[in-house]
Amino acid sequence: DAMVIQNPRYQVTQFGKPVTLSCSQTLNHNVMYWYQQKSSQAPKLLFHYYDKDFNNEADTPDNFQSRRPNTSFCFLDIRSPGLGDAAMYLCATSRDIARGQETQYFGPGTRLLVL
Amino acid sequence: AQTVTQSQPEMSVQEAETVTLSCTYDTSESDYYLFWYKQPPSRQMILVIRQEAYKQQNATENRFSVNFQKAAKSFSLKISDSQLGDAAMYFCAYTEGAGGTSYGKLTFGQGTILTVHP
Numbered sequence: 001d002a003m004v005i006q007n008p009r010y011q012v013t014q015f016g017k018p019v020t021l022s023c024s025q026t027l028n029h030n031v032m033y034w035y036q037q038k039s040s041q042a043p044k045l046l047f048h049y050y051d052k053d054f055n056n057e058a059d060t061p062d063n064f065q066s067r068r069p070n071t072s073f074c075f076l077d078i079r080s081p082g083l084g085d086a087a088m089y090l091c092a093t094s095r096d097i098a099r100g101q102e103t104q105y106f107g108p109g110t111r112l113l114v115l
Numbered sequence: 116a117q118t119v120t121q122s123q124p125e126m127s128v129q130e131a132e133t134v135t136l137s138c139t140y141d142t143s144e145s146d147y148y149l150f151w152y153k154q155p156p157s158r159q160m161i162l163v164i165r166q167e168a169y170k171q172q173n174a175t176e177n178r179f180s181v182n183f184q185k186a187a188k189s190f191s192l193k194i195s196d197s198q199l200g201d202a203a204m205y206f207c208a209y210t211e212g213a214g215g216t217s218y219g220k221l222t223f224g225q226g227t228i229l230t231v232h233p
Contacts, residue, residue: 040204040226040228041225041226042206042223042224042225042226043160043206043221043223045220045221048220090160092160102148102210102212103148103150103162103165104162104221105162106152106159106160106161107159108158108159109159109160111157
């Protein structure tokens with residue numbers, strides 16, 4: 001089945017130690033999104049890629065970076081995680097930004113714990 | 116800026132009964148899309164139903180249906196014949212149509228936790 005896959009499902013890191021979360025998709029969607037979701041809150045968009053074009057949200061901290069080496073893969077890099085970065089990180093994809101293609105499909109998420 | 120409001124932090128329903136979750140939104144756009152997503156505890160966010168603003172007909176997906184009132188900017192979700200597996204956090208979400216400055220971005224409501232009692 002076509003899907004959005006996130007690895008790892010759980011990640012523990014130390015304060016200040018860089019960490020990378022990965023997302024892959026078999027849907028062949030050209031738009032990929034990264035969200036941060038804290039407990040019992042709505043997801044917050046960090047950034048998205050439209051093909052190779054990177055679009056950062058204005059309030060996303062510089063500590064968060066992203067890479068998209070190809071259509072299928074997208075990475076979230078947290079350069080120096082702080083305790084406040086502990087959260088669920090969700091990857092989502094959509095086929096295109098065009099009429100009828102707006103639905104975003106989510107991966108299972110990676111829960112990040114910062115010690 | 117667009118906003119989405121879910122005024123019910125928590126709702127509960129008996130198995131096999133019907134429940135309605137409320138959502139209101141604010142936008143000056145005429146072309147947009149509305150969604151209900153379901154997120155079970157520690158599980159994946161799943162699309163429940165999708166509504167295009169330009170369609171007058173309310174969307175339905177099996178036991179799930181919406182009451183879309185465009186003039187009132189209301190988008191409620193009705194779950195019929197509730198099942199234990201329906202227990203989850205439900206998010207209402209909005210995105211602009213093509214040409215909007217925020218096109219492709221989802222604006223979420225705060226979520227409603229639905230409990231289903233056997």
